[in-house]
Amino acid sequence: MLNLFVAAAHVRRRVERVCRKYDLQFSHHNVLRILRGVHPNGHPRSEIVERMLDPSPDVTRLIDKLVDRGLVRRSTSEEDRRMTMHTITDEGLDLLNDMDPEIRDVQRWFD
Template identity: 35%
Template sequence: MELEKEIQQSKFQNEYQKLLLNIIFTASWLNLRNTQRFKPYGISPQQYNILRILRGQHPKSATVTLLTERMLDKSSNASRLVEKLRVKQLLDRCECPEDRRAVNVRITDKGLALLQKLDQTGDDIRKDFTHISEEEAKLVNRILDGIRE
């Protein structure tokens, strides 16, 4: 649906303002969809992101600092998210032998199993983009990368 109809605004200062609002609106829409997608599994999109990072590090551990650097949502509190995932037994925390102030985090077998389940729901994610081709997705990716240059 067109942005104008979604936010009930027919005029914009210029195309760049409309682009900014469209990106913000679409990001919020996708975030809501992801929140709903992960809710049955008892995790948030930010927690899912941490688990994905840890799976990429597996079998090695990662520091909370590394998680913070690699997270998609830079405003998230990685320490708080790690603790919530620890309580759910999806990851383990241990002291770093080189620096006792640092905490190492490692995904558990239970965390890996949850990600495997979520990987199987990948078609749900694809459904959000059924109206665009792979070539269009590549173009949008190039444009979004260009915005951040």
């Protein structure tokens, strides 16, 4: 079991290194990948929190930074105007596409 935790920590450090090259935190990358998975639709904040690998207590702040960078768009839900939806922008998709080869290099360890 310890080996699994050590391996997971090593993989996370490698992914964090890739994220830093793109001026992202690991949690920002996680949010972007969650939103890419449902593109062109989006998720409310609560759904993003449920799907995160490492849920942060301050997901709103994480999303705010992504919105400020133009990587995520915030809008009012058409079904429930009380709910805010978050979708990945074309810029967010482009950033993830740029990162994908380096992330895949890390994933190859498990092939």
